Amino acid sequence: MNRSTPDNKNELPRRGFFQLTLGWLAGAFAVAASAAGAVRFLVPNVLFEPSLRFKAGKPDDYPDGSVTFMEDERIFLVRQGNTFRCLSAICTHLGCTVNRADHGYHCPCHGSVFDEQGSVKSGPAPRGLEWFQVTLSKDKRLLLDKNQRVAADKYLVL
Amino acid sequence: MNAPLPKRIWQWFTRTRIGRSIFRIGLPESNLERSQVMVSSFLLHMQPAKVHRHSLRASYSLGLGLISLYLFLILIGTGVLLMFYYVPSTEKAYDIMKDLQYVVSAGLVIRNMHRWAAHLMVLFVLLHMCRVFYTGAYKRPREFNWVIGVGLFLLTLGLSFTGYLLPWDQLAFWAITVGTNIAGYAPVIGLKLKYLMLGGNVVGQEALTRFYALHVIVLPTVALLMLAVHLWRVRKDGGLSRPDEPGDIVQQIQLKQLPTNKTYGLMELARGTTPQVGKNPEDEVFAWPHLVFRELLLFLLVTAMVLFLAIFWNAPLEELANPIHPPNPAKAPWYFLGLQELVSYSAFWGGVVVPGLLVTALVLLPYIDRQRKGVGHWFARERVVANTIFSVCLVIAVVLTIIGTSFRGPNWGWVEPWKNAPAVTEGH
Numbered sequence A: 001m002n003r004s005t006p007d008n009k010n011e012l013p014r015r016g017f018f019q020l021t022l023g024w025l026a027g028a029f030a031v032a033a034s035a036a037g038a039v040r041f042l043v044p045n046v047l048f049e050p051s052l053r054f055k056a057g058k059p060d061d062y063p064d065g066s067v068t069f070m071e072d073e074r075i076f077l078v079r080q081g082n083t084f085r086c087l088s089a090i091c092t093h094l095g096c097t098v099n100r101a102d103h104g105y106h107c108p109c110h111g112s113v114f115d116e117q118g119s120v121k122s123g124p125a126p127r128g129l130e131w132f133q134v135t136l137s138k139d140k141r142l143l144l145d146k147n148q149r150v151a152a153d154k155y156l157v158l
Numbered sequence B: 001m002n003a004p005l006p007k008r009i010w011q012w013f014t015r016t017r018i019g020r021s022i023f024r025i026g027l028p029e030s031n032l033e034r035s036q037v038m039v040s041s042f043l044l045h046m047q048p049a050k051v052h053r054h055s056l057r058a059s060y061s062l063g064l065g066l067i068s069l070y071l072f073l074i075l076i077g078t079g080v081l082l083m084f085y086y087v088p089s090t091e092k093a094y095d096i097m098k099d100l101q102y103v104v105s106a107g108l109v110i111r112n113m114h115r116w117a118a119h120l121m122v123l124f125v126l127l128h129m130c131r132v133f134y135t136g137a138y139k140r141p142r143e144f145n146w147v148i149g150v151g152l153f154l155l156t157l158g159l160s161f162t163g164y165l166l167p168w169d170q171l172a173f174w175a176i177t178v179g180t181n182i183a184g185y186a187p188v189i190g191l192k193l194k195y196l197m198l199g200g201n202v203v204g205q206e207a208l209t210r211f212y213a214l215h216v217i218v219l220p221t222v223a224l225l226m227l228a229v230h231l232w233r234v235r236k237d238g239g240l241s242r243p244d245e246p247g248d249i250v251q252q253i254q255l256k257q258l259p260t261n262k263t264y265g266l267m268e269l270a271r272g273t274t275p276q277v278g279k280n281p282e283d284e285v286f287a288w289p290h291l292v293f294r295e296l297l298l299f300l301l302v303t304a305m306v307l308f309l310a311i312f313w314n315a316p317l318e319e320l321a322n323p324i325h326p327p328n329p330a331k332a333p334w335y336f337l338g339l340q341e342l343v344s345y346s347a348f349w350g351g352v353v354v355p356g357l358l359v360t361a362l363v364l365l366p367y368i369d370r371q372r373k374g375v376g377h378w379f380a381r382e383r384v385v386a387n388t389i390f391s392v393c394l395v396i397a398v399v400l401t402i403i404g405t406s407f408r409g410p411n412w413g414w415v416e417p418w419k420n421a422p423a424v425t426e427g428h
C-alpha cells in the first residue's frame, strides 16, 4: 500500500516504541489473565459430597469376624476380635465398587481380585485397596477418616 | 412442454414477485442459470458451480463424509427436540427418560433416533477416515484437512461420551466413572483433569451439569465450526482428491513469490495456494443437478435408515444409576470397548499411552508420509506399506472391540457368546 516510507520504518521514535510495547503487553496480559480466570472458575471451591470423616456407630454394632459394607461411604468395616479396620471399596484401577468375595474382594469392572489384606492378587489394579484410619470418638463411637490412609496392619484395638 | 405438475407449480411460483424475491433464479434451464443458481443461493454457494466427474463417483468416496454430515444434522435436530424436555438433574433426568419412552408423543422414536444416529456417526466417521486413508487423500495439499478431520473424530467421540451420561442410568454412571478414571492416569495433569471434568471427586450432580453443558453447547459449536472449515477446505483444495492426470500439474504458487508491486484482484490471489485443478473442462459437470440431487437423495436415505432403526429397535435404558453396585460386567460404550479391553491389562498403557500414540500418529501421518504417488485410487500398489500398517492397526482395534463387546462377561472374565453366560455371583 504505502511504498514511500520503507526507510522511516526502522526509525520509530523511541517513545512510540515503548508505548507500543507496553500497549501490546498490557493487552496480552489482560487476555491471559481472563483465560486463567476462566480455568480457575471451573475448579469448584465447595463440594457437595459426603464428608470424608464420619461416625460409624458403636463398636458393638459389628459382630466379631464381620465385614460390613457401607454403601454411601463405599467402605468395608472389618472387625476381627477386638480389632477394627476400614477398607476402601473403590477399586484402584478405574474406580468401580468392589464386591466382597469368599477370600477377599472382587472388582466386577475389569476383574481385579484383592485378598483379605486388600493386596492385588490378580487383574489390572495397580495398587491394593486403601486402608483408612479408625479411631474412637469421645462418645465411644467408631470414627472413620477417609483423609487418613494407613498401613494394612494398623488396627484400632479395643 | 409437458412438465410434471409439481415442477409447473414451482416454475409458476418462482416467476411471481414473491417467489422471485426469495429464489432469484428459478429452476435453471440453461448452463448459465445452472451456474447462477449455485452462486446466488446461500445454501448452494458453499459448493462449486462445477464439479469434476471423479468427485461424483460413488465408488470413490462412498459418500461416507456426507453420511457423517447428515447424521450430525439429524443429531442436532433430534437433540434440540430432546432439550425441550430434558433437565440435567440427578433427581429428574432418569424419570424424564422414562417419560420420553412412555408418555411423550413420539418421544420414544426421537430418543431412539438420537441414540442410533450417534452410534452410526461414530461408525461412519471411522469409515470415512478409512476411506480417506486407503485412497491416500490426505496428501498434499490436503494434509491439514486430515488434521482437522482427526479433530472432528475426537469431537465425535467426545460428543458421544458426554451424551452417554445424560440418561443417568447404570450404563451412564459406570461408563463415565470408568472413562474419567482413565483420564486420571494421564501423567502430571491426570488427576486435576479428572477433578475438572467431574467438578468434584465422584460422578454426581456437578459432573452431570458439566457434561450437559459440554454436550449441548460447547462440543457441538466447536464441531460445527470445524466442520465448516473442513468442508470449505475440501472445496478450496479443488474438490475431492483424484489421480493426477497427464498435464494436470498440482501447482502450489506461494503468495510471496508473486511480484508485490502490483494490485491483485481476488481471482488472482485465490489461485495462490490452491492446486490448479480441472484443467480440462470436459471432465467437469454442473453441480446442479448432478451433485445437488445426489446429495439430497443421500440425505433422504440416511434419514430413512435412522428412522427405520429407531422404529424397530429401542435405545437401551438400564436401571437408575446406583453408585454402589456396578453392573457386572460394567462396560463402556462399544467404541470404547477396545480401549476398555486394553485398560483391563494395564490402565496406564491401555488408557493413556496407546491412545495417545495413536492420536499423535494420526495427526502427524500426512507430514510423515509425503510421497505423492497413488493418490486417488483405492488400495494403490504404491502405498502397500502404509496400507498394511494401517490395516494391521485397524484389525487389532476391531478385534479388541469385538472381544470387549462379546467375549467379556462377569468380572471381565472370558465368555464365549454362543454359550450361556455363567450366573453372576454377587458378594454381599
Ligand code: HEM
Binding pocket: B061, B063, B064, B065, B066, B067, B068, B069, B070, B072, B125, B128, B129, B132, B137, B138, B142, B145, B146, B147, B148, B149, B150, B152, B153, B156, B227, B230, B231, B234, B239, B240, B241, B242
Ligand atoms: C464429523 C466428522 C466428519 C464429517 C462430517 C466429514 C465430512 C466430510 C465430507 C462431506 C467430505 C467430502 C467427501 C466425502 O464425502 O467423502 C470430507 C472429505 C475429507 N475428510 Fe472428512 N469429515 C469428518 C471427519 C473426518 C476425519 C475423521 C478425517 C480424517 C482423519 C477426515 C478427513 C477428510 C479429508 C482428508 C477429506 C478430503 C478427501 C478427498 O479429497 O478425497 N474427515 N469430509
Ligand code: FES
Binding pocket: A091, A092, A093, A094, A095, A096, A107, A108, A109, A110, A111, A112, A123, A124, A125
Ligand atoms: S475398575 Fe476394578 S478392575 Fe477396573
